[in-house]
């Protein structure tokens with residue numbers, strides 16, 4: 001499997017202050033890539049750049065290229081980019097509607113009307129997110145009544161309804177307890193059979209448990225990027241070593 005997403009000299013600034021500096025990274029298809037680094041180093045800015053969300057910040061400026069299967073995403077329609085590269089945030093963000101309505105929102109927007117087809121999509125994606133059995137008899141329940149972990153799984157299921165190729169997750173477990181975190185990790189590993197996953201995490205053990213590759217960002221630069229095992233067991237850079245040993249961060 002090859003590279004699905006690649007950045008070339010990606011540089012992002014807010015109010016002319018450089019936050020990301022010349023990021024060059026190749027993300028492998030159908031793998032999990034973790035982004036780690038101390039608070040404020042630019043992790044969220046980085047993944048928000050990957051589906052052009054960062055352009056919504058009015059004080060941002062973006063330089064360099066982001067290539068999705070070789071195509072510059074800034075030359076693609078923004079909506080199409082976000083269809084192909086979905087995003088899930090730190091705090092679960094279900095719409096204050098029923099589980100059913102959360103799940104059909106995007107498919108209906110994209111023109112699917114057939115009830116049976118919608119039912120099929122809902123079941124398939126809720127199953128992928130490991131939520132179907134828990135909610136199948138309560139699809140009319142308000143999504144905000146679900147537990148935090150269920151809400152987050154719903155948001156992941158909802159993100160999958162538009163058939164993205166890549167799923168970006170920004171600290172998806174930081175508001176969850178150990179059990180819900182374990183559920184999500186297990187699900188992400190399964191999802192990586194079908195989807196490419198990029199996950200920002202503060203939790204180094206989480207990166208070790210689930211990521212094939214890990215990138216360590218510090219001060220807006222990629223200090224080290226490689227196979228997760230290699231990066232944690234044999235870091236090449238002193239900063240990486242200090243960060244994973246907990247000396248700073």
Ligand SMILES: Nc1ncnc2c1ncn2[C@@H]1O[C@H](COP(=O)(O)OP(=O)(O)OP(=O)(O)O)[C@@H](O)[C@H]1O
Pocket residue numbers: 014015019037038039040041042043044045046057059
């Ligand atoms: N819209 C904005 N305008 C100005 N500065 C911003 C904006 N968004 C982020 N920043 C700044 O950019 C830097 C990087 O922020 P970012 O959220 O990408 O870091 P992070 O590594 O994800 O941090 P954390 O782990 O705390 O979430 C921070 O100093 C932050 O204050």
